[in-house]
Amino acid sequence: MITRSIHILPWVVALALAVACLSLYAKLHQSRDALRLCEMESRDLREQLDVANLAPLLSIQREIQPRLSEFELRRLQRKGLSNPVYDLIQDLADRSDLIPAEAFFGGSMHIITGETYVLTDKWVLAGFEDGHVRGNLWLEYDVDQAGHISWRVLGWYMN
Secondary structure, three states, X not given: XXXXXXXXXXXXXXXXXXXXXHHHHHHHHHHHHHHHHHHHHHHHHHHHHHHHHHHHHHHHHHHOOOOXXXXXXXXXXXXXXXXXXXXXXXXXXXXXXXXXXXXXXXXXXXEEEEEEEEOOOOEEEEEEEOOOOEEEEEEEEEEOOOOOEEEEEEXXXXX
């Protein structure tokens, strides 16, 4: 009987070790999932904090945006633009052909209307991106008597 116990003992120890290893593996797997969740939540909180820290700067930036003078607005309205700033930005939004930069990773370049500023009755600064890279265009525009807008790129750069 003692010899039988001696032969069974290694199997019992091996089984106990296997159970302990499986238990540790399960706990490690749970810990890894919990760590990934914490990292995602931490990233979200950092992004929210960044936005919260930028909010005062953005409100100040909105207050100092360039505006067309009353004279410039009336002149563009006489040329057929009912809401000159809006009309210019919307026309430019449809003109991705003006962006001289190539898109990356299968994206397509487009004008970012929220980052487009009508500086004067001749110039516009417009942001553009493809989802991977960003840049800015400095453009000159002209409005003919029929309200048709023509554009010319004066300069550009990638951020």
